[in-house]
Amino acid sequence: MSLHGKRKEIYKYEAPWTVYAMNWSVRPDKRFRLALGSFVEEYNNKVQLVGLDEESSEFICRNTFDHPYPTTKLMWIPDTKGVYPDLLATSGDYLRVWRVSA
Template sequence: MSSVQNTIASQNSNSSSDRNNASSTIGPKRKEIYRYDAPWNIFSMNWSIRSDKRFRLAIGSFIEEYNNKVQVITLDEDKGEFVPLCTFPHLYPTSKIMWIPDPRSCYPDLLATSGDYLRVWCSHENNYVRLECLLNNNKNSDYCAPLTSFDWNEVDPNIIGTSSIDTTCTIWGLEVSHLHYVPIRLDVKICFM
């Protein structure tokens, strides 16, 4: 028997009085696994870490046409299931999706998505999401280099860094929606042998 099975077996062999005492102090039992079936294939997702928005996720679709979606879902603790709060359009699949790293709820409730551009959305109390800004560092209007990823600066959430398929990394200052600095451009091909 594995150590996990031994642990489970020893826990199951407790007397019924021990189980009754434990259940009265712990409270109502909750599910261990929650499931949500999205209406499309999920390509990206991220948990919100805001203390006032427990168990909230943003999920992005993967649809081959230009009609992808982002959906915000939350756990309805009374029903014991995830429920959609809102859905909004996003032309291309979201290569990454991320809530602002703000556990204390000091900043606006922002959600960023990447794909063709970096988009920053604001979530409002009535489950309405509005596009706040679309950030594009592309100097060539004929070609849009897709963003492969991004990350939010946890020390200063006004700063987001993006990476692009055209080998650029761009650091954005959100407080005024402008380009802060473009620190890296890799023009050298790297080969592994």
């Protein structure tokens, strides 16, 4: 049986810090996209947007932004048709809604 043309079924990604929250995006135009929130025991934490590079079959960091305090919850807008603005909600000390571009 040839392995040529067969896709990888298990993917790995190692975040640069302890992951405290995560959520998959369901937008059809942003396949295999994941938001990860850090847990660093100080005020300055991060949210990282990770996506699958289908050519290399590896998850890569697409964007990182600062977040005050660890994110206790992350959630993408539940937009299965891709018609609404690309939004990501995070919670920590407050509920924040971020508009994601690119």
